[in-house]
Amino acid sequence: MRGTRPVCQTTSRIRNFTTLCRILSRHSVVNVVTKGVSMEKNALVVGLGIAGMASAIGLRKAGWNVTIIERSDRRRTGGYFVGLFPEGIDAAARLGVLDAIGIDARSVRDSRTWEVDAAGRRHRSAGFLDDPKRPVGVLRSDIEASLWETVDNTIDDIRFGVIPAAISFGPAGQAVTLRDTSTGGEREEEFDLIVGADGLRSTVRAHAFADHETCIQQWKSMICAFELDDQVPGYADRDALVFAEPGRAFWVFPYEDHNPTGLFIFRTDDIDTQLRIGRDAALEGAFGDVSVPEVQYGLAQARTTEFSLFDSTGIVDIPEWRRSRTILMGDAAWCLTLYSGMGATSAMLGGAVLGEWVARESDLDRALTGWEQEMRAFIRRQRLIARIKYEIFVPSNRFRAVLRSGMLRAAGRTVAPIAARNRVRNALS
Numbered sequence: 001m002r003g004t005r006p007v008c009q010t011t012s013r014i015r016n017f018t019t020l021c022r023i024l025s026r027h028s029v030v031n032v033v034t035k036g037v038s039m040e041k042n043a044l045v046v047g048l049g050i051a052g053m054a055s056a057i058g059l060r061k062a063g064w065n066v067t068i069i070e071r072s073d074r075r076r077t078g079g080y081f082v083g084l085f086p087e088g089i090d091a092a093a094r095l096g097v098l099d100a101i102g103i104d105a106r107s108v109r110d111s112r113t114w115e116v117d118a119a120g121r122r123h124r125s126a127g128f129l130d131d132p133k134r135p136v137g138v139l140r141s142d143i144e145a146s147l148w149e150t151v152d153n154t155i156d157d158i159r160f161g162v163i164p165a166a167i168s169f170g171p172a173g174q175a176v177t178l179r180d181t182s183t184g185g186e187r188e189e190e191f192d193l194i195v196g197a198d199g200l201r202s203t204v205r206a207h208a209f210a211d212h213e214t215c216i217q218q219w220k221s222m223i224c225a226f227e228l229d230d231q232v233p234g235y236a237d238r239d240a241l242v243f244a245e246p247g248r249a250f251w252v253f254p255y256e257d258h259n260p261t262g263l264f265i266f267r268t269d270d271i272d273t274q275l276r277i278g279r280d281a282a283l284e285g286a287f288g289d290v291s292v293p294e295v296q297y298g299l300a301q302a303r304t305t306e307f308s309l310f311d312s313t314g315i316v317d318i319p320e321w322r323r324s325r326t327i328l329m330g331d332a333a334w335c336l337t338l339y340s341g342m343g344a345t346s347a348m349l350g351g352a353v354l355g356e357w358v359a360r361e362s363d364l365d366r367a368l369t370g371w372e373q374e375m376r377a378f379i380r381r382q383r384l385i386a387r388i389k390y391e392i393f394v395p396s397n398r399f400r401a402v403l404r405s406g407m408l409r410a411a412g413r414t415v416a417p418i419a420a421r422n423r424v425r426n427a428l429s
């Protein structure tokens, strides 16, 4: 299968002489001293998600040697809806992966969003893709696959089934103990830069910054994102739909080239119980009493889908994303929750900005400070609006639910004629 890599770190790919020298010298098999090679800087990227791959590409473009380690034994596939905002599209272009994402072939430009109420009536509404910033909707796996294309062609040292077991900081630099999860074997290696792009529950963050409890603020909601076998009966392929009541919601997102994906959300004070009882029981408990056929169809699909993600949601808030020459990136650093719609955008932006800073600033400490300052300014703005977007995804009480529906239905009446015009234009072109 494409994307599957050998588990053992010593059997990762060695594609060119530079990498061969580096790996051999690191593994102490041969002591290689090659003029030029020793001048190159080495980075370890932990995590092969969007943030990790974007960072790896950014650093590689700046001339760095990059090693990527990934806990899983293979590249992740399968996806859920991800809205890509202009900043993410711009970052994808700067990383050189925009064409590979193929937005035009994937994202529905003239989607209609329907709000279904508790009585099963449909109302024209405004949806995610009607945001004034005009995001495009793709699958997370579309972005990952496009980044992978470049990573696969440019990064020689990718190790699956490997995690950072410890990170130590000494006067001479920083070292990381890498553990092969299949054999339990460990080896210490040194890098000029460590990028922790290992997601919400980051191990790098736990080793080098603070424990999860200190960094993650739970937003007391559960999500189940999944692929539908087919569009909800009675809706056109390009229709989006939403059912939103106080404390619970169901969304369906369409694509140009793929079956729709669904998203169940419900608020709860007892995350642990939901995680313990699991997806099917949790969804049944939260939505089992909803008689609306669209929601029942979604429940049946969620139970049988090949791909689903069932998890709690939380933001990461941490005063520093950098300790010495170890940095955090993407969800590990600033997870904004899926409600912000900015996770993939900010992950790609973070990698692009990092690469640009280290390319133009020879002093690594100054480059990392510049990267953090630039990203902090962007993330601060997104964090402010994430709470509002949370209410739009799943209102917290009846008053906000009524307000939300009223506003979105009014907006839906405005966007409807524009969408209709676009549909005619698309049909004629």
Ligand SMILES: Cc1cc2nc3c(=O)[nH]c(=O)nc-3n(C[C@H](O)[C@H](O)[C@H](O)COP(=O)(O)OP(=O)(O)OC[C@H]3O[C@@H](n4cnc5c(N)ncnc54)[C@H](O)[C@@H]3O)c2cc1C
Pocket: 046, 047, 048, 049, 050, 051, 052, 069, 070, 071, 072, 076, 080, 081, 082, 083, 084, 140, 162, 163, 164, 197, 198, 199, 200, 201, 202, 203, 204, 223, 225, 263, 309, 329, 330, 331, 332, 337, 338, 340, 341, 342, 343, 344, 345, 346, 347
């Ligand atoms: C349902 C849903 C909808 C979303 N919608 C949007 C949206 O509309 N717009 C948007 O921009 N974003 C959205 N997001 C968020 C977005 O998907 C993420 O923010 C984005 O993918 C960035 O992820 P990441 O690379 O930082 O982390 P992850 O995707 O979590 O990747 C982390 C990687 O690190 C690996 N890893 C973990 N621990 C270790 C370890 N110890 N050692 C080695 N490897 C490790 C993991 O296996 C994984 O491959 C959504 C998220 C969800 C769940």
